[in-house]
Amino acid sequence: MVANGARGEVVARLAGAERRLCLTLGALAEMETALECEGLAALAERMRALSTSDLTVVLAALLRGGGEGALADRLAVAPVDPREAAEAVARAFAAAA
16 A cells, blocks of 8 residues: 555554555544544644544544545444554654644
């Protein structure tokens, strides 16, 4: 699997498979809504101390941004390792910077 670096995509291994993640405006909006944040400043503050369920929400939004909606929809049923999730989220945010 190849990531489009110009778009800010990253490929991360989650539950034994390569998955594409991307921080899009839609992903940011999804995170703000799901985490009940008003604006990017509030979202940034919330991101400093995510619970496992918050991490799952963020990961799902990034997966949808990367076109991996099917996996994102299954995360509630079959969660991934929290360390894998945290690393994937960090890489997606770094790629968008």
